[in-house]
Amino acid sequence: MKNLNPFFTIGTVGMIVISLLHIAFALILSLPVHTVFFALYPVFAAFMALGFVQIKNNQKKLIPIRVKK
Structure with missing residues (x-):
């Protein structure tokens, strides 16, 4: 299983x-x-929100870019 963000x-x-x-x-x-x-x-909800945002930002960085030939 993939490791989750510590904030999340x-x-x-x-x-x-x-x-x-x-x-x-x-x-x-x-x-x-x-x-x-x-x-x-709200304190723990903020931790969850920070973790969710960081997970989504990391997923956007991992999307491969298709190059047309």
């Missing part, structure tokens, strides 16, 4: 972990910590 990996894993913790704290422990998690979601 951090963003994806961060979003999954934060969402699971948010659900666990809200439902299981009944703690009102929504503001903390809503502040963390």
Whole structure:
């Protein structure tokens, strides 16, 4: 499997972990910590966006140019 961009990996894993913790704290422990998690979601979304942009830029560089004969 091709290695993914580290920013994209951090963003994806961060979003999954934060969402699971948010659900666990809200439902299981009944703690009102929504503001903390809503502040963390945009941080990991920014990591995902940076990784996505870098992946797309690298894919554009790898497209071969056809030369007419």
